[in-house]
Amino acid sequence: MTVHRSVLDAVGGTPLIQLNRITAGLAAAVHVKVEFANPGGSVKDRAALAMVREAERLGHLQPGGVIVEGSSGNTGVGLAMVAAQHGHRAIVVVPDTIAREKVALLRAYGAEVVQTIGKLPREHPEHVNNLARRIAAETPGGWHANQYDNPANPRVHELTTGPEIWEQTDGRVTHLVAGIGTGGTISGTGRYLKQHGVTVVGADPVTSVYSGGDGSPYFVESIGHYLHPSTVDDVWPESFDRGVIDRFERIADRESLAVARRLAREEGLLVGGSAGTAVAAALRVAAELGPEHVVVAILPDSGRSYLSKYFDDDWMTQLGFLDAPDGPFVRDAVQEHGLAVAHAGQSLAAVLDVHSDGLVAVVTPRDSDTPTRSAPEVIGVVEPAALRALVAADPHRSDDDVTAHAGPAPVAVGAGENLAAAKARLAGDVPVLVLVDGRAVTVVARNALEQVPVASR
Ligand SMILES: Cc1ncc(COP(=O)(O)O)c(C=O)c1O
Known part of the structure; x- marks a missing residue:
């Protein structure tokens, strides 16, 4: 029998798919790791499951406990999915800037959603992470997952995503390209693949401070690092190991969103904006390489969560991304x-x-x-x-x-x-x-x- 014992056993083991049309004219191969194939719909299922298992093992999360997290949506969905199986409650604090589909998804999984202002100084008590920490402290049985600083987040990618890519390419992968939100994906996957000589490329919005931008807001969700001008002490997530990154490709929103839209129409891959950023960077990297190279880009989630944004022509036109x-x-x-x-x-x-x-x-x-x-x-x-x-x-x-x-x-x-x-x-x-x-x-x-x-x- 090949029946999974629960939905959680279906997390990970996602397909690696070769791009064919959007890569026309390139000598190097570009393959994409389709993380939207996880049962909760994103790469974050891996981190959510790993963080909950570790917290249960350590006794930080007791049976019938309350999982609390600040999330731009996907980690919240992953946690809500795990909570449903393990008998916990989930409270997810989200910024008001996320696509409304993500809020609906969280509620569909039974999570309690708390919305807060997205663009606040890091020190502000209502900042997503501060609010999540406070709710966890004040809720009996509460546990703050804290994907930003939780070592189980990058570790699961070192243990699963990295080895999967190595095996799926028969060891031929030469470049890894991924965006950086908490940094868990790129740090863990990159750490594993670097042992095999793979070059790690961070795909970052141009105004993100990770790659040297001014920190002003951008429209691709869930990656990069926004900096409120009143933030006194800008702290980067502990999940992000900057040393793993060999180089950055800085991608403007227009290019990220155009590539996300092209992936749907030319490759049949409906993906989110951060996947557009990663593939835009992968295409740039591949353009410099010969046929012996294999570039792997991580596609974190599906475009179904952004039908009201990146795939809505009115939204795109009103923001000046499209004519x-x-x-x-x-x-x-x-x-x-x-x-x-x-x-x-x-x-x-x-x-x-x-x-x-x-x-x-x-x-x-x-x-x-x-x-x-x-x-x-x-x-x-x-x-x-x-x-x-x-x-x-x-x-x-x-x-x-x-x-x-x-x-x-x-x-x-x-x-x-x-x-x-x-x-x-x-x-x-x-x-x-x-x-x-x-x-x-x-x-x-x-x-x-x-x-x-x-x-x-
Ligand atoms: C859509 C999307 N892209 C990219 C990322 C970034 O992944 P990581 O936090 O592992 O850096 C996330 C994380 O939430 C995400 O939801």
Whole structure:
């Protein structure tokens, strides 16, 4: 009989699949480890099962206990699946930025979901991990899985994922490519494969601090390291062994999402955004290599969790990752002036020293030399002319924090959105933030969209 004793015995042993069409023209082979084939739907089943087994063995998690974890979804699903089999409860703290499919999935498994703000300083009590730790401490029988620092997370990949890839390629694998969230996957798998001379490549969002980015928000979920500007002490997960990585490939959201979408259409592999990042990096690596090389990329989860995001053309277009099928487009009507910015916390006097007209985006302060700003960091918009009038009427106001005068967050439109469709979404005379690749490139008054499109002048 080949019947598994429970769903948990089906964790791991995932297929390795050769890419055929997206790799056209490349000499090296690119194979993908399809971790969405795990029963809970992601690579995280491995870590979840390993962490629970270890906690039970050590007595940290008692029978009928409560598993608590901060998770962007997949670890929570894995833990909820294990909890169902082992007779525990699962409470999962998730950031409000994750795809709604993941929240629905957690609830479907019977997990209790606690949502918190996704972009908070690490020290903030409501930060995902701090909140999970607190709930675990305050809940009788509570145990915080803490995938970020739990050695059972990387260890299971050293014991399973790494050896599986070595055996599945008959020892021919030369390069491993994976994204880094907690770092468990790349650290454990990489540690095993490095003993066999395999080169380990970290696939990282360009603004992630892991590979030297400014830490500003990006739109691929579950990988990279975001840094809130008010974080005092940025600590990286203990699950991440930086020494295992030989090199990074830094991948922009646009490329990650385009590759994820191509994998579905050209290879029949419906995968999430972080798989797109990994394959985009693998394609770059493979392009430098000859036919004797085998590149293996880890595909952490399925695109089914992101149908409302990366596979939704409206979502992609409104964030400036995709053009609508027909123009005229927003970019045809808007004169791009560049983005005028003021930092939250600046005084009106300081803002008026620099800006005299137009509209100015009030943004989260961040040391950055990029002329654009990640959309979630635009807090509101001010009009210097109005601020000047205010200060003229009452000079004391010149010390006010500009944030107090920023209107509500502006409505964002994609530069490649159909102009009429974008206008239809705007209610009233709101300022309009124009996005390219999820980043604000300019802010204009609504009537800017009424101008005759440049293309038809
Ligand atoms: C979709 C997805 N991709 C990548 C990762 C990163 O894996 P790791 O935490 O092992 O670095 C995760 C982890 O949660 C994930 O859910």
